[in-house]
Amino acid sequence: MANPRRKISKSKRDKRRASWMSDLSNPSLSVCPNCGEPKQPHRACMNCGYYKGQKVFTPSES
Numbered sequence: 284m285a286n287p288r289r290k291i292s293k294s295k296r297d298k299r300r301a302s303w304m305s306d307l308s309n310p311s312l313s314v315c316p317n318c319g320e321p322k323q324p325h326r327a328c329m330n331c332g333y334y335k336g337q338k339v340f341t342p343s344e345s
């Protein structure tokens with residue numbers, strides 16, 4: 284049977300389980316090609332409502 288050679292230490296195990304926490308606090312951002320604002324990748328831009336060059340929604344902000 285395939286088996287890990289070494290037991291994973293507590294610190295390594297805990298680091299792996301904690302890694303997703305840092306993604307919440309500092310999410311990676313891409314730049315909107317339409318308005319240049321930072322936006323979440325693979326999401327419509329919250330500023331102008333464009334995604335893949337098409338208007339997906341109209342941002343309702345004053």
Ligand SMILES: [Zn+2]
Binds near residue numbers: 315318319320
């Ligand atoms: Zn935009």
